[in-house]
Amino acid sequence: MNPKTKSRLGWTVVTVLVLGYSLFPVAAIFATSFKTPGDLGNQTFLPTSWTWQNYEMIFVGDAQGLFLSALRNSIGIALIATFIAVVLATLCAYAIARLDFPGKRIILGAALAVSIFPVISVVTPLFNLWRTIGLYDTWPGLIIPYLSLTLPISIWTLSAFFRQIPWDLEQAAQVDGATQWQAFRKAIVPLAAPGVFTTAILAFFIAWNDFVYGISLTSTEAARPVPAALAFFTGASQFEEPTGAISAAAIVVTIPVVVLVLLFQRRIVSGLTQGAVKG
Amino acid sequence: MSTAAVPATKRGVKAGKPVKSQRTKAEARLGWMLAGPAFVVMLAVTAYPIAQATFDSLFSYRLTTPDEREFIFLDNYLLLFSDWTFWRAFLVTLLITLVTVAIELVLGFALALVMHRALKALRGALRTAILVPYAIITVVSAFAWYFMFDINSGFVNNWFSWVPGISADLDWFGNTWTALSIIMAAEIWKTTPFIALLLLAGLAQVPGELVEAAKVDGATRSQQFTRVIIPNMKAAIMVAVLFRALDAFRIFDSVFVMTGGDQNTEVLALLAYRQSISRLEIGLGSAVSVVLFACVLLMCFIAVKLFKVDLASGTDQSQAKAKKGGAEQ
Amino acid sequence: MASITLQNIVKEYDDGFPAVNDVSIDIEDGEFVILVGPSGCGKSTLLRMIVGLEDITSGDLLIGGDRVNDKPPRERNLAMVFQNYALYPHLSVFENIAFPMRLAKGKFTQEQVKEKVERAAGMLELTEHLQRKPANLSGGQRQRVAMGRAIVRDANAFLFDEPLSNLDAKLRGQMRAEISQLQRSLNTTSVYVTHDQTEAMTLGDRVAVLKKGVLQQIASPRELYEQPANLFVAGFIGSPSMNFLPGTVSEGSTGSTVLSTPLGDIELPEQVAAAGREKEIVLAGIRPEFFEEASQVEESRRGRGSVFSAELSHVEWLGNEQYGYVRYQNDPRVADALANLAADMDADELRTQLVVALDAMSRIRGGDTAELWVDTRRIHLFDPATGENLTRDAEAGAELTRLAAEDRRRDRERAAAHAD
Secondary structure (H helix, E strand, O other), rough: OOOHHHHHHHHHHHHHHHHHHHHHHHHHHHHHHOOOOOOOHOOOOOOOOOOOOHHHHOOOOOOHHHHHHHHHHHHHHHHHHHHHHHHHHHHHHHHHHHOOOOOHHHHHHHHHHHOOOOOHHHHHHHHHHHHOOOOOOHHHHHHHHHHHHHHHHHHHHHHHHHHHHOHHHHHHHHHHOOHHHHHHHHHHHHHHHHHHHHHHHHHHHHHHHHOOHHHHOOOOOOOOHHHHHHHHOOOOOOOOOHHHHHHHHHHHHHHHHHHHHHHHHHHHHHHHHHHHHHH | HHHHHHHHHHHHHHHOOOOOOOHHHHHHHHHHHHHHHHHHHHHHHHHHHHHHHHHOEEEEEEOOOOOOOOEEOOOHHHHHHHHHHHHHHHHHHHHHHHHHHHHHHHHHHHHHHHHHHHHHHHHHHHHHHHHHHHHHOOHHHHHHHHHOOOOOOOOOHOOOOOOOOOOOOOOOHOHHHHHHHHHHHHHHHHHHHHHHHHHHHHOOOOHHHHHHHHHHOOOOOHHHHHHHOOOHHHHHHHHHHHHHHHHHHOOHHHHHOOOOOOOOOHHHHHHHHHHHHHHHHHHHHHHHHHHHHHHHHHHHHHHHHHHHOOOOOHHHHHHHHHHHHHOOO | OOOEEEEEEEEEEEOOOOEEEEEEEEEEEEEEEEEOOOOOOOOOHHHHHHHOOOHHHHHHHHEOEOOOOHHHHHHHEEEOOOOOOOOOOOOHHOOOOOOHHOOOOOOOOHHHHHHHHHHHHHHOOOOOOOOOOOOHHOOOHHHHHHHHHHOOOOEEEEEEEEEOOOOOOHHHHHHHHHHHHHHHHHHHHHEEEEEHHHHHHOOOEEEEEOOOOOEEEEOOHHHHOOOOOOOOHHHOOOOOOOEEHHHHHOOOOOEEEEEEEEEEEEOOOOHHHHHHHOOOEEEEOOOOOEEEEHHOOOOOOOOOOOOEEEOOEEEEEOOOEEEEEOOOOOHHHHHHHHHHHHHHHOOOOOOOOOEEEEEEEOOOOOOOOOEEEHHHHHHHOOOOOOOEEEEOHHHHHHHHHHHHHHHHHHHHHHHHHHOO
């Protein structure tokens, strides 16, 4: 029994180490978000007294205008960009997995090329163009470039998922008496849905994470997403750093991410590795 | 699967007579109808802008004075290549890429091995924990690290004051090397999970029987690792390293948040941003963008040609081979 | 080369399930021992404990007299051939075979490695393929590479884990013969795991039959066949399987002892009958070839058996012989015992039909009533409650195994003489 206890102890230590590694910076900013302005300068990890002050500031206080609009922009733009990418990618991946047509490899190759594309390289011309045609500082002005982030990964991940679907089931269902639509609806959709869902989560993460487009292609609360807004937070006075407000806002936008990870960690891992490793 | 068999016969037909059958044509049309929109959108949001950027980079073009736009051919590039600011940004970017990828590979392998060997009960918890840095917003991670080390609010100086060289008045972001270390630490923290997950997938594809065979053949633990496990997941390692290197080369968010490029920490992406968005020097900014793009292309090219990384199929190829071998039996 | 001794070996998993329960086997130096049983009987676990890939919960494992329970695989100096061959896909055939020597750094010079690999390749007809990668080899060739890797080791023993199960039937027969000859010529102690009783019978000096982690019997193939220890061994060894006919032993009208079965009374010789007289009901184990068509039996032998008539439901003609099938009503008192036996053997439920081997020339068809003679001296009676073989002649069995050991010794001397 002794080696067993020993290995159990070892694993506990390793797990604690990994948990510490993963969560420590998050814990740090979480603790900071509950500090009073007085605590912010005292160089401790935990606040001496916990306060909701910083959260009040971003939800109902001075920083409200900056933060709430940014939150609305982030959610709206990320969701729409994810939705469009997943719809387009589903059609595309279906064709790639199911049909034989010339140019399949070109499409996958293009998706790969776009996914390694340096975002900053397209920002300059877009910045110029958007100003000319009036898309600068608007939702569509961010949604369109976000597709360059969300579409490639969606196409890769979904193609990998769709290739594993036993499409023969569709024919089997038709032989069993289902119409073509019923066959698709009853046999294929239940199998494809988890893949589409996982892809949507991954695409959402990427859109939610964007900073370069957000900071370059917006100038006001009209479209600026949270990551960009964080960089524009200012303190109560000129000499005060907005540390508390930024921390609170950071925690607020981290919550949805953590919830998604908690709920769907298995799916996210399989989606990530399938899209990137297997292709 | 019948879907796999159909194209095979079709290809045979194609080889026999050049005229495509009605069905092949219809399938191709449907394929492009479904895949076309995604393809067009992808090209529209990347190929067009990069072409425009290449075009713009040949002009002296400032948004504040659009009328003075003038074709100057490669002068923007000559200006860049003769300016230390550019070379400094290039070297800093390269340094960050090399250091972070190297450390991430080692750390990622350790994490992957932990997850691979972990008891079933712990696997879910470990995976969840490791996904947090991956999924968190880069800017948030940058702020978290910034606040930890900040001379005013950070607790690091306080906690580690016993370490020689660290004291309450150490300004981590007031010096190039300390600032770069924190920037790299934040990058490593945030992106190691990605590498770890790719390596984990690679590990899972090494048949357990091979490792057992190596044990019986007399391999020590390190021999099992270097002689059996690593060679058999080379493809996965290469893909992970390349993806991360390309990603690291585009670093922007952390540097922007932590130093804004001060203390000689400016990276290429930040230089491009500063030229085009802050200073509205579209011509020069475009030139930096094009150079950055060219660097990424070059890295890809080197990886594919020199190291034979098959990006398109990754580890798929070895499986295909194994399948082929199996079919021969 | 070395002997392998298993003393009261137990493997218990974390959930308390004993995969291997108190198994003791003495494997002599140079002996070829087969571990056989249906899936889940613990045979692979036992092999993996010998090689060191599984921990031993309790008991002692000795190789060449040394206790190796706590030694890692690489210190046991054993060679193993895996079910899927476990060839290293990134290495050429040459490097695959040389792999164990490459691991022992400094022990072998480049020339020694080359010489050993080439000699093994020569034995296995792999010389032309040394530079190829495993993925480009056929199944049989891969199998040989795996054996080559074992040969160059000068290992204490060879361990085989179902090495032929991935090959098609024809190749399997051929590789079986190759393994057998190789083992004889190298005279290396070998332990071989299989679920296929034909492989077990043809390859083994001795065969250990396992069921649910418990050793049922270890003996030469002949002893297993002629003197099985219990119902399970009797049913598992032999193809087609032994028939198990329920019956009661009673005194017949003419003063002789008879076994009353659903197919009628069968007269039993005294030494068989004596064993079953006490029991309320017994299962008579009769192998298909114990039967013959009564008309074919010479007068001199007729008296050593008993004759009865039965209607054949159908026959299968196989060229060299044919099998006739006789349906009968089963006795509900043995239904449980037979159902359990079927489950243990990994088979579907046993059909209540008798299989009889008939001469290939016989014109009997399904639906005919046949006069059948059965060699009653070879019948075994089993206790349906315990499965015990009531008629087992331990002495005769031991003699068969002793003869097998003698045969092996003769083989070894012949091989040694060839080598000189």
